[in-house]
Amino acid sequence: MSGELSPIDKAKFVAAKRSVDYVEDGMRVGLGTGSTAAWMVRCLGELVREDGLKIKGVPTSTRTAELAREVGIEVISLDEAKWLDLTIDGADEFDGDLSLIKGGGGALLQEKIVATASDQMIVIADIGKEVETLGAFPLPVELIPFGWQTTQALIEETLISMDVLGRNSTLRMNGPRPFITDEGNYILDLHLNRIGEPRQLAMVLNQMPGVVENGLFIDICDSVIVGFGDGRVEVRDINAGTVEESRLDFLEDDNLFSDLSE
Numbered sequence: 001m002s003g004e005l006s007p008i009d010k011a012k013f014v015a016a017k018r019s020v021d022y023v024e025d026g027m028r029v030g031l032g033t034g035s036t037a038a039w040m041v042r043c044l045g046e047l048v049r050e051d052g053l054k055i056k057g058v059p060t061s062t063r064t065a066e067l068a069r070e071v072g073i074e075v076i077s078l079d080e081a082k083w084l085d086l087t088i089d090g091a092d093e094f095d096g097d098l099s100l101i102k103g104g105g106g107a108l109l110q111e112k113i114v115a116t117a118s119d120q121m122i123v124i125a126d127i128g129k130e131v132e133t134l135g136a137f138p139l140p141v142e143l144i145p146f147g148w149q150t151t152q153a154l155i156e157e158t159l160i161s162m163d164v165l166g167r168n169s170t171l172r173m174n175g176p177r178p179f180i181t182d183e184g185n186y187i188l189d190l191h192l193n194r195i196g197e198p199r200q201l202a203m204v205l206n207q208m209p210g211v212v213e214n215g216l217f218i219d220i221c222d223s224v225i226v227g228f229g230d231g232r233v234e235v236r237d238i239n240a241g242t243v244e245e246s247r248l249d250f251l252e253d254d255n256l257f258s259d260l261s262e
């Protein structure tokens with residue numbers, strides 16, 4: 001069954017599988033969005049159903065909320081939880097400082113709010129997400145629909161003075177219509193190619209009227225669990241400065257694996 005998954009999917013799966021080792025009874029856990037996070041939610045659901053793990057989950061999107069309920073995780077709102085022990089989420093890119101680009105799935109706003117309200121954020125990613133410098137992946141920026149083209153023009157003009165290589169942007173579409181986020185906003189994808197000063201760019205973007213949030217996560221992620229296509233997993237902890245390696249045996253997880261690949 002595992003042979004049906006691509007090396008990237010295997011890498012995502014092993015990272016997701018390893019991450020649930022960090023979840024303990026009684027925790028309030030932020031549940032990320034995206035394909036890697038979805039596997040983490042399914043792995044957690046299995047622990048809840050089969051091992052009696054007791055947790056409360058705060059999802060970062062309606063998609064994740066549906067999946068969490070489906071697999072048996074108790075879902076509560078962030079306001080009910082108030083504060084979280086741990087958030088586990090995917091990323092589109094991560095660098096050596098564990099700065100991230102997120103929002104490929106359009107859920108960056110809730111993801112940033114939830115991760116910031118957590119004692120710890122663990123990112124789960126395949127090795128292909130690691131970069132030396134952020135920016136090859138288009139940077140998602142969530143915009144208020146009102147006057148979005150004016151906001152886009154302002155952003156592109158401001159980018160002239162920023163340390164980036166490209167500065168054109170595209171409105172994210174869902175077929176013939178703009179993609180709409182869970183909060184009813186638009187996503188503008190910035191094609192920057194290289195972001196020299198992510199911290200500065202994140203601050204500048206968030207000061208613009210019409211911008212709700214940007215997909216740069218700076219000083220939010222504590223560790224990244226990197227999965228490889230051959231089953232290897234690395235846990236990189238930015239605070240401890242450690243890298244811990246392990247390997248996951250695919251065969252042991254065939255049932256879950258086959259569920260996930262459907």
Ligand SMILES: O=C(CO)[C@H](O)[C@H](O)COP(=O)(O)O
Nearest residue numbers: 034035036090103104105107
């Ligand atoms: O930020 C995200 C959603 O807004 C995702 O975590 C990110 O796009 C990674 O997705 P995937 O795990 O499917 O590669």
